[in-house]
Amino acid sequence: MPLLKATACACSNIAFIKYWGNRDDALRIPVNGSISMNLDGLYTRTTVTFDPNLNADSALVDGREMSGGGMTRISHHLDQVRRRAGVETRARIESVSNFPAGVGIASSASAFAALSLAAVKALDLRMSEAELSALARLGSGSASRSIPTGFVEWFAGDSHESSFAASIAPVDHWALVDVVALVSKAHKATGSTEGHHTAATSPLQAARVADAARRLDLCRKALLSRDFEAFAEVVEQDSDIMHAIMMTGRPALFYWQPATLTIMAEVRRLRASGLPLLYTIDAGPNVHCLCPADYADQVDQAVRALPGVVDTLRAGVGHGAWVES
Secondary structure (H helix, E strand, O other), X not given: OOOEEEEEEEEEEEEEEOOOOEEXXXXXXXXXXXXXXXXXXXXXXXXXXXXXXXXXXXXXXXXXXXXXXXXXXXXXXXHHHHHHHOOOOOEEEEEEEOOOOOOOOOHHHHHHHHHHHHHHHHOOOOOOHHHHHHHHHHHOHHHHHHOOOOEEEEEOOOOOOOOEEEEEEOHHHOOEEEEEEEOOOOOOOOOHHHHXXXXXXXXXXXXXXXXXXXXXXXXXXXXXXXXXXXXXXXXXXXXXXXXXXXXXXXXOOOOOOHXXXXXXXXXXXXXXXXXXXXXXXXXXXXXXXXXXXHHHHHHHHHHHOOOOOOEEEEEOXXXXXXXXX
């Protein structure tokens, strides 16, 4: 068997309606659907090489040789692809992200989306976008959303086949920019996978899930109609609710830092003064500040001036995962 090799890239994404908690942990089927935006320019590039001379999978991620649980997770994901292809050949993975990992910018989303597409391409498997999205979900739930393009909805479903993401609006539908205010580049102590397991321990989670369909509908309508005021209201509320679940679960997860709260307050103040701006926060301390593209420079300048902000990243609406020729 010759070497089978392919390289793929996938953007990170930011969820407007969040994914937190699984109905099925093994399949990463979420308790509710979510809506997100791919982040242009913030991506992972992954090369997968299936080599019959290898005795085990190996992976070099951001210059670090993987081992332990991280390597087991990657190898297990490759097993899903090998099973579909009917092969047992081990693989060498080389993966690089151009943004900090483990800080609340969905690095696992871009990583497992790129890994899935590269592995499928290397083994010359034929999969629809929905099937590829479902496959990526097995590695990281949010990775399902990095497969389609632009603005994306992940349908929760109740089985492997029915839990996948699809584009609900193209890249050019709405010129939004995410100015990510970085207050920490340190890898978080508790990852999202572990956090999802604690969601059900919060007494507030049942109420969050029961209200999810309403928030999804409000977000979808505001997004499709480009109604920023309505969009900001539901996106910030959903973010706050998710972090309330984290803080009231067992063990409690407090991702916010003092600078996180400073940025949130400044975003609300700027919006009250007439600037179209909102915040949303994933599982980390860093704050995603979203605004129409025309205001991105102003927002970036305002955020950088705040105490505790060490840097900013900026991303428009990104495309879906792609194979490098």
